[in-house]
Amino acid sequence: MSETAATATAASDDAEPTVVVEAVSKHYTVGSRVTALDGVSLTLPTGSYTAIMGPSGSGKSSLLNLIGGLDTPSSGHVAVDGKPVSTASEDERAAIRGTDIGFVFQTFNLMPRLTAVENVALPLVFDGWSRTERLDRATDRLEAVGLANRTDHVPSELSGGQRQRVAIARALAPDPALILADEPTGNVDTDTGATVLDIFDELHAAGNTILLVTHERHVAERADQIVHITDGEIGSIEATGEA
Amino acid sequence: MDGREGLRIAVRSVRAHKLRSALTVVGIVIGIASVITFATFGASVQAEIIGDIGDSNAGNIYVFGTPSDDEGFDRVLQPVFTEADLAAISEIDGVTAVLPRGSIQVSSIRAGNQTLARSQVTATTPESITTGSIVAGRSFTSGEREVVVNERLATGFSKNLTAGSTLTLRYPDGEERPVTVTGVVNGTRGELPVSNFARQPRLFAPVDPFYEAVVESPSAGVRQRAYPQVTVVTDPRQTAETRKAIEDYLADDADARQLSASDTELVARSGSDFIDEISDVIERITRFVTGIGVISLVVGAIGIANVMLVSVTERTREIGIMKAVGARNRDIMSIFVIEAALLGTLGSLLGVPLGLLVGRGAAAYADVTFALAPDWIALAVGVGVVVGIVAGLYPAWRAARIDPIDALRHE
Incomplete structure (x- = not known):
């Protein structure tokens, strides 16, 4: 994680940004046509820590899905680490999700029958790593989040905070260019949430690019900048004071 | 993704749903087992019958008349082969014996005060009773009121028949005549291969004095005995040529030709003809019955497909997770296909021994030697795996098409 030793606020214009979102719109047809995103443009420099805030239905999850390659925009362009996510084929997007992006979900989304170490190794399975290699890497990542002694437990044997740490370890397994977190503290108690956020701070300090969606002000304030989304449009981008 | 991980x-998944998986597998087990059972039982019966007809009969040629529009033996054969025909056939090169066979109409057989109805009485010559076939006593003598019985008949009365026992034959006209049993046999030479299977009580008597069907021989111009069937024992090295010569004789000069209706074909069949015909019939029956087994295999496949569809729905969220962390559609697809193939393979692996066991039991029950049908076994295992894969394809395709965003929202 220390390879990309960019500083927390490194937003230099000469380096290629990790995430480029250009004039992205997303429409759904659910009975009538719904516009989830309307001409959103956003750039996340490498090593930046950004929080997206907005009321439910504002389009923040849609934006996360588009950047994460889970969905494609109706118009506009999305690139992650230089790769055109929005125009990639389904298989290419799967590969980008597996190697360039690490997801952390509100509900953890761990595989119930896999052990912690196997859950962490899962992205590497689809990237064609050998079992030994991927279990080594996964063990290493679990140690990094302080779960070295829980590698062989299945999710149901872990607490909420432990599960979220497994999920973070999984997101880190392929050394992704971008970590996407969707309400990562939404399903854990305050103390555990603080621990989770501390881990994000550490990751940020180590140079990782992080995009986090939340509706909690105190969570968003841990980031460098807060992007406010309302009705599918970016209302404002607020720089937080360096703590 | 490598296949081993898919298998893992x-x-x-199979272990997480033990009961459900077991019940699903049972469908395939029953299908495979019934296919194997029927196939091995068929093979056993076939092997037994071919073994029964055996090598000792290899040089036999069975001569009889058959209506040309009928392949079977269901019509009563007419006595058309005269003593003159027998004499002529015995002159043919390669013929070592000519054994006439006729049936004697007897309404019942009595021993002491016990009566046995419906027994077959065959008139033939002493040459038909070979030393090797005699279990006890001796053959009958031509011209005497002596008979030999098969083991089934010998044990058919409360007191077993032995050489020296006396039987009373009751004829359809009500007349009763005593006969002396001279021996017990386990078969006779020259029997039609098919007559072995019935294992019914049988009695063999010399043509003289028991057989009374006579016709006027066109060639000899006198009335003489005539038989519905004749077995010609030939030198096995030249059976084919001898058979040809017999056929030629039957077609042109034989009394039998003139005595038979014009639509009756006089045939000379070899033992292997019978083997081929019987094998063919058994194989057709086996295939038909095995086809019924295949139906249960189809039912098993539907069971797999059904369970896999349920599994896909249940695991929608897992599918979403896997897609979010980089699984391509074909990875998801192969995970489910492998699972279905695993169920099919498990079914095969359990079904084969079960089928062999039941097939063995059936063979024992039918009193035939158990024979394996290796090609059927291989086929059944292959079919089990393929059935699993095919049954899993549609559910797997459904799984692969699941939208990851919807799947991650799925509860």
């Missing part, structure tokens, strides 16, 4: 995931 499949094994976990």
